[in-house]
Amino acid sequence: MNINQAVQAHLNLTAQIKALSAERSALGEAITLHADETGEKFMAGTEDDHGLKVVDTVRWTLDQKRVKEEMGEDWVTSHSKQGLVRSLRLSRDA
Numbered sequence: 001m002n003i004n005q006a007v008q009a010h011l012n013l014t015a016q017i018k019a020l021s022a023e024r025s026a027l028g029e030a031i032t033l034h035a036d037e038t039g040e041k042f043m044a045g046t047e048d049d050h051g052l053k054v055v056d057t058v059r060w061t062l063d064q065k066r067v068k069e070e071m072g073e074d075w076v077t078s079h080s081k082q083g084l085v086r087s088l089r090l091s092r093d094a
Contacts, residue, residue, distance in 0.1 A: 010088065011090070014090070031043065031052060031054075032054060035054040040054070041053060041054050042054075064076070
């Protein structure tokens with residue numbers, strides 16, 4: 001496989017993943033709506049003993065803007081970690 005074929009294969013997979021993610025999200029919404037309407041917390045699949053369990057959790061997030069305002073930019077910088085992130089982005093030009 002040459003680089004152009006690898007790029008095209010990556011683009012094709014990305015499109016498939018996007019479509020599958022949208023489908024998965026819609027299914028998740030339908031399942032959670034069913035759970036809300038019926039009170040069911042576990043719904044079995046059809047193939048084996050696995051299913052989906054509805055679990056409610058609280059996710060904490062840090063309000064970075066407020067922390068910077070209250071603690072200062074230098075404090076935030078000195079208490080933060082940095083890491084290089086490399087990504088591939090869909091583009092029509094170089």
